[in-house]
Amino acid sequence: MVCDVRSIPRSRANPQYDRATLPEMLAERQLGYVLI
Numbered sequence: 001m002v003c004d005v006r007s008i009p010r011s012r013a014n015p016q017y018d019r020a021t022l023p024e025m026l027a028e029r030q031l032g033y034v035l036i
Contacts, residue, residue, distance in 0.1 A: 001032040009035055 002022075009019035016025065023033040 001034065002026055004033065004035045 004019070004022070009022075011017045015021065019035065026033050
């Protein structure tokens with residue numbers, strides 16, 4: 001399980017950590033994602 005505590009859950013410099021793509025990437029590895 002990954003808990004995202006960022007106030008703005010996106011990254012221009014590292015798009016793999018955007019809220020739109022991170023949950024999909026984690027799901028492929030059988031990990032959950034929660035935005036807090």
